Amino acid sequence: MRSLDPLDLYEIDDLLSDEERMIRDAVARFVDEKALPLIPKCFDEARFPAELIPEIADLGLLGSSLEGYGCAGLNATSYGLICQELERGDSGLRSFVSVQSSLCMYPIHAFGSEEQKERWLPEMAAGRVIGCFGLTEPHGGSDPSNMKTRARKDGDDWILNGAKMWITNGNIADIAIVWAQTDDGVQGFIVEKDFDGYEAREIHAKMSLRASITSELYFDNVRVPDANRLPNVKGLKGPLSCLNQARYGITWGPIGAATACLKEALDYCGERELFGRPVSATQSAQVKLADMARRITSAKLLSWRLGRLKDEGKLHPSQVSLAKWNNVRMALDIARECRDLLGGSGITLEYSAIRHALNLESVITYEGTETVHQLVIGRELTGHNAF
Template identity: 55%
Template sequence: MTDAARDPDDLDALREAADVVGIDGLLTDAERAVRDRVRAFVDAEIRPHIAEWFDRARFPVELAPALGRLGVLGMTLEGYGCPGRSAVEYGLAALELEAGDSGIRTFVSVQGSLAMGSIHRWGSDEQKQEWLPRLAAGDAIACFALTEPGAGSDPASMTTHARRDGDDWVLTGAKRWIGLASVAQLAVVWAQTDDGVRGFLVPTDAPGLEITVLEPKGSMRASVQTQLRLDDVRVPASALLPEARGLRAPFAALNEARFGIVWGALGAARDSYEAALRHALRREQFGRPIAGFQLTQRKLVDMVVELQKGALLALHLGRAKDAGTLTPAQISLGKLSNVREAIGIAREARTILGGDGVLLENAPIRHAANLESVRTYEGTDEVHTLVLGQHLTGLGAFR
């Protein structure tokens, strides 16, 4: 019997073969429909342009309304024009978006999980009515300003301060690595007050607010990160998120974003694997496709083993989130493991592509660079390791 190589152009068959343990069969029809709709959007609207956006360091802000129509902005939120979908459906959407690019998935996360999630959970009804429908539609963009130049992994040490002045609040300080601020109309800003950490809705055109784009970057180039300087920025009392008190509020938003990363990193990893596999089936050396050599097959097998394990983990956490039982330690485990493995997959996939692997038209090099940022934001490996260490031992090792 003669071996027959798989067709590198039959992507559906390649994906079916890679689903060794049958994860697709664990999804509902509704979940598969969401996945397929987002996948088709990525194929039509992101893949044809992403190499150019990455090369030019351009965030495609014009995609915001289209993503709103796709129903992925504030995807799990209920009411106020929000889609109200399940956690698993959101996870599948995040996976497909990050298969296109981490920066696009990050936009959806910042807009939906961080900014909209904070307004939805902690805001007044008037704040929700004013902002959530516009943000869900992509007609407005919001950012989430927590991290500071001297307070990254330790937000409790933030120095941005808000003081009362009559009926107003006056904010002074600096924030750094704030995604989207230069293209946003609204910033959710966290600041110390005499009553602890509070959240404020600050228009990005407010007098005294200066926004600087951080560039050039070697990662997340199809996204935008900024630094904010607040010099006596005055906002009315109605800008305060009334129910947000202490770091519990921004931490809740961060956990929502971390959940999306558990899934999103798998998208970057799967896309890297598929690029490597298709290249290996086409590329001939020594008279045969390199997919037929033992060392290449070992690389491909190792990738699929981790992809399948990561997908099972993400799906388990998604089911737990939909059941209301998901814990912060579980999210930390998922983020730590899936991002770490995704970086390894992207790097290994690049090696299979050889010299062509450094060209931006081939996804693994872009994914590998982007995942370095994903590994850092929403909690570094070290932070999530210590979260899990405290969970296991009962002893905090942060200080």
């Protein structure tokens, strides 16, 4: 009887194409060789490793699922595997790529003019222009319809006023994709960093996503040319479709974090001896480790199926909600359990479990809290909106 890979008990690797495995392995090498040597120190110092951006771009990871304009045009599963390996390194790395790709490049690609696509997308794919996504507001949180940021028409321009909160990449962004109420519904605008009245302020003293930049954005009578308005979408379907793209990647990312924690716990429990035997030889440790493997296997199958549905054009937003809810909760629980198995060592940055656990406290909250996704599924099951 053959031995199974402890990190792939259902041999899900066999469901991937040769190209998908090649892409995953290339990103895995980058994470192992370039990112992981930096990440613990960056987390400790609350610093985003911006020096990795050129290589991330050279690997074709920015806008990787988009067609044309210097983008790689990869399928959905390949994009998911990219997110998985990046988050195996750190949630901050995956968040950077998710925001650039799904929240900034995607709306320009889907809703922008040809001039906007030609101007911004090749530079963003090359990592020479960084974007951020302005939807969440200080008072709004999970209710984007309660948007206070407004844009009013003034000749050939728009005057933008308001504030956005919890914005990844804000202080390194060259452009912000900002959603604002107008007299004609919610519309999206490309706000350039040198526009008068636009300010980004970094949020400090975070205990989560410390190797990521999080900002507040302020707009004080910012004059935005109509040429910077996304012309091909109106209403909340614009920003919500962007979030659906990003949430899809988030279903994959925590699998990487959970796998990193499980591997670390397996190695540690196999090496550490207590009461005359390895920790891994005890029933209590084996039950915990087996439960982790079960939950990771289920999450992998959910995301793999989700990727195939996305490529077939059959993806439903509620399916993304189910996977985001399940997979992030899975990873957070595993990171916490692995931290416990590591004992006192688990609270140090010598090991990754505490870092992943802290990061996943943000991941389970952003782009739809766990409760929001539970209610999405509840609505799907019952037909009643309980929001």
